[in-house]
Amino acid sequence: MPLDRERPDACPGAVDVHHAADGGLARVRVPGGTLSADRFDVVRRAALDLGDGWIELTSRANLQIRGLAPGAEHELGARLREAGLLPSRTHERMRNIIAAPLDDNQDLVDRVDRALRDVPELAGLPGRFLVTVGAAVSGLGGDIGLVDDALFLAGRDSGLRVDDPVAAVVSAARLFQELRGTAWRLSEVDSGVRRITAALGVPVAGRREPAVTPVAPGPVGDRVVAGVPLGRLDARLLAGTPVRVTPWRSLVLPAGADTTGLFTDPDSPWHGVSACTGRPGCAKSLTDVRADAARWIGTPHTGRVHWSGCARRCGRPAGDVVEFVATGDGYEEIR
Numbered sequence: 174m175p176l177d178r179e180r181p182d183a184c185p186g187a188v189d190v191h192h193a194a195d196g197g198l199a200r201v202r203v204p205g206g207t208l209s210a211d212r213f214d215v216v217r218r219a220a221l222d223l224g225d226g227w228i229e230l231t232s233r234a235n236l237q238i239r240g241l242a243p244g245a246e247h248e249l250g251a252r253l254r255e256a257g258l259l260p261s262r263t264h265e266r267m268r269n270i271i272a273a274p275l276d277d278n279q280d281l282v283d284r285v286d287r288a289l290r291d292v293p294e295l296a297g298l299p300g301r302f303l304v305t306v307g308a309a310v311s312g313l314g315g316d317i318g319l320v321d322d323a324l325f326l327a328g329r330d331s332g333l334r335v336d337d338p339v340a341a342v343v344s345a346a347r348l349f350q351e352l353r354g355t356a357w358r359l360s361e362v363d364s365g366v367r368r369i370t371a372a373l374g375v376p377v378a379g380r381r382e383p384a385v386t387p388v389a390p391g392p393v394g395d396r397v398v399a400g401v402p403l404g405r406l407d408a409r410l411l412a413g414t415p416v417r418v419t420p421w422r423s424l425v426l427p428a429g430a431d432t433t434g435l436f437t438d439p440d441s442p443w444h445g446v447s448a449c450t451g452r453p454g455c456a457k458s459l460t461d462v463r464a465d466a467a468r469w470i471g472t473p474h475t476g477r478v479h480w481s482g483c484a485r486r487c488g489r490p491a492g493d494v495v496e497f498v499a500t501g502d503g504y505e506e507i508r
């Protein structure tokens with residue numbers, strides 16, 4: 174049975190901000206993660222002029238600006254619109270498209286984004302809706318995914334092979350919207366994958382395995398992958414630099430970009446360490462969890478480590494991870 178969602182999802186948009194403890198929180202959708210230098214400068218300047226001076230990278234390769242004064246979202250929206258970063262007010266929050274960040278796929282992402290925005294009823298898709306493009310991100314649980322000609326549904330290969338990937342995503346999105354009732358994700362819809370698969374064609378026998386292949390910090394050809402400590406970028410950095418945002422709190426930059434404040438060494442102590450918002454942004458937090466995590470950096474560790482400001486453990490990465498959870502009297506370590 175579909176989950177009985179009693180309320181619409183509360184994912185923030187660029188103008189429909191979330192009112193956090195430290196002010197307005199705006200999420201700027203960046204389908205495919207690619208921003209020209211001009212567009213990234215618009216986001217940087219907005220974070221400096223209107224927000225708290227920092228840009229947060231999300232696990233869906235979107236960007237967040239926080240600390241907005243009441244009403245500042247209108248100025249932010251105007252700036253983003255002028256820069257082409259808010260092309261649709263009606264379809265804004267559903268524009269979540271994660272692409273494999275080292276692949277040449279931004280043109281496909283842009284065509285998918287435009288095609289989804291061209292369908293009026295798809296404005297009703299929830300803010301949790303997610304499309305993935307590419308093998309490296311196919312295991313991130315997209316409602317719809319493309320890996321070459323394979324159509325993924327709810328994070329798994331449906332067995333459908335498609336000639337026109339853009340049309341296939343739009344058709345699957347339409348069907349999800351028709352079937353979903355109050356569900357936020359395709360995985361929550363009773364027999365949703367089976368019904369959409371049956372409506373779209375005949376599956377082949379073999380299946381591709383979903384994968385998650387994070388990009389490691391360091392040089393890659395004529396580019397460099399730069400990790401952003403705790404996913405929080407000082408907005409004064411990277412002026413005049415084109416970026417591609419990854420879903421792993423890092424940026425793909427042109428080789429030679431100034432990476433001050435970032436890390437490009439996979440052995441960096443920041444690599445694999447994440448933290449929730451904590452104080453002052455989250456009213457539930459028992460501590461300034463990012464500051465605590467930053468003080469801990471340098472302590473030898475291997476694998477993923479996640480810090481949380483309370484027992485809700487927001488943002489905990491999937492898979493093996495060591496957690497530090499604030500208790501009000503220090504941290505509990507959970508393995």
Ligand code: SF4
Binds near residue numbers: 450451485
């Ligand atoms: S884990 Fe707790 S403190 Fe951290 S963001 Fe979630 S609710 Fe806030």
